[in-house]
């Protein structure tokens with residue numbers, strides 16, 4: 109497995125792979141890899157001839173008060189996991205390698221980035237779309253795999269790819285949970301065992317919303333169901349950023365015509381912000 113530290117090395121490798129007629133599957137990550145990331149690498153491995161993983165904690169998507177400095181990192185373990193899952197190359201640049209010091213170009217999606225995480229983390233999606241656009245130009249993927257764990261991010265990336273004509277197929281990978289239901293996340297390591305136990309309420313309450321909506325077959329009971337979920341999360345000691353449901357296509361308020369719902373939560377336990385979601389498709 110090759111490990112590249114510079115943009116130039118990665119792009120030369122990717123272009124050579126393309127010239128040799130090989131398809132490229134790409135998995136961008138911020139490292140501290142877990143089974144959720146591995147499931148994405150496995151999908152890329154199945155789809156493409158050459159698999160490239162990036163491990164880069166992207167400073168431009170963190171706010172000034174956020175956890176960029178303390179974001180967990182374990183380079184050796186990440187490399188071992190990538191190798192074990194058949195990655196051909198890993199791109200792991202130092203922070204200073206990724207952006208030119210006087211860079212002035214941003215890629216911004218202006219609609220789907222607005223609500224949910226975009227509302228509480230105003231610079232977040234601009235950082236994500238900019239770094240992913242750069243990574244696409246460097247890794248030249250035919251396929252790029254993103255997790256439904258970050259549902260809004262997946263929708264924003266799909267929109268960017270469509271709007272800017274990137275020749276990339278974006279694949280959404282199912283959200284991977286721990287055996288107790290907690291969505292796997294690199295940030296779970298910040299949780300004390302007590303916080304972790306209480307954080308299970310997020311998934312349970314989102315499942316409660318799913319059950320109510322699926323039983324009704326429509327959004328009639330949505331507000332009541334969300335109110336119950338919010339009470340349960342608050343009772344568990346979670347500080348709610350949002351617990352809400354939006355139309356899966358537009359990320360606007362759901363209507364009776366909505367074909368799908370994104371029921372999504374962002375909740376702090378202690379200082380750790382966790383996100384989770386359930387996707388509900390209506391049969392029309």
Ligand code: AMP
Pocket residue numbers: 136137138139144145147148253254255256257258281282283284285291292293294
């Ligand atoms: P991150 O390293 O958190 O930036 O995540 C890198 C990619 O892995 C993103 O596409 C995430 O959506 C995906 N991912 C992270 N956690 C999970 C999970 N529990 N299940 C599925 N995909 C995940």
